[in-house]
Amino acid sequence: MRVGIAGAGMIVPTFLDAAALVKEMEIYAVFARREEVREEFCSKYQIPVGYASYEELLADSKVDVVYVALPNNLHFSFAKEALLAGKHVILEKPFTVTYEEAEKIAAIAREKKLYLFEAITNQYNPNYDKMKELLPKLGDIKLAALNFSQYSSRYDNFKKGIVSPSFDPKNAGGALMDLNIYNIHFVAGLFGKPFKVRYCPNMERGVDTSGILVMEYPDFQAVCIAAKDCGAPLSVSIQGNKGFFHSDYASSILAEFTFQENKCEPERYHLADNPERLFYELETFAKYYEEKDWDAFDKRLDHSLMVMEIVDQARRMENQGL
Missing domain, CATH: 3.30.360.10 (Dihydrodipicolinate Reductase; domain 2)
Structure with a gap:
């Protein structure tokens, strides 16, 4: 599978180090708005393509999977765009900000038979x-x-x-x-x-x-x-x-x-x-992907939705000052 990365934050180098140990994964492209950041990632990790816009990354037919590693409030919109573009998605934790957002992208993934996978180590x-x-x-x-x-x-x-x-x-x-x-x-x-x-x-x-x-x-x-x-x-x-x-x-x-x-x-x-803490989640994703194990992905998605229900309840109390 060819992976395109959306984001250039602190978690991305950790992801890249782990992905290098998963033989089924080829890191093909990275999206980062700042030119110097794109060039640094492409050079250091031998990533073939750097894109200045997310739309360009999603338009690239060679990208099979998008790894979304952006601030929490952007998880929903970037995952949604990727799914609508026909890409499978590995989405950094937390899955979304609200349960409503989680439900929406889960519905899109299920309707389009695309894999939507939360990257959560434990x-x-x-x-x-x-x-x-x-x-x-x-x-x-x-x-x-x-x-x-x-x-x-x-x-x-x-x-x-x-x-x-x-x-x-x-x-x-x-x-x-x-x-x-x-x-x-x-x-x-x-x-x-x-x-x-x-x-x-x-x-x-x-x-x-x-x-x-x-x-x-x-x-x-x-x-x-x-x-x-x-x-x-x-x-x-x-x-x-x-x-x-x-x-x-x-x-x-x-x-x-x-x-x-x-x-x-x-x-x-x-x-x-394994010293790379993201290795096991990426190894699992690759296994499910290669085996086309929709049921396994679906169960993992149910788990992420359950967690977002819990988070929603907690955040409501937080916002109400309880």
């Missing part, structure tokens, strides 16, 4: 797959607690009034959409849709710089903490009456985890041995 991590396999051994789940807090390198500038997209409410920035989105995917991927969502954000100049999201299930609570204005040890803990999972890594990485049943010795799993 859902394709071998350690996460192992957690799913072992989950019944925990017995009745009692608590889940995830903390993804890291002091942002952009926070000091934000306090001075220099606002980057990741802190700009107009770009749907903030801790929920940047970091807690990983926690939401993690919990929802294990337990499905909660019956209730509560979000308590710390707000500065209209954006949540940190916050606590509670996902309520019939028999337990899942607490998802994310912060860009302070730091803490990263962690994932899932506790049941027969055992627990614990990891000292963020929910986005999950480089390893411990599984321990009551009164048994701990078992440690380190199955995600």
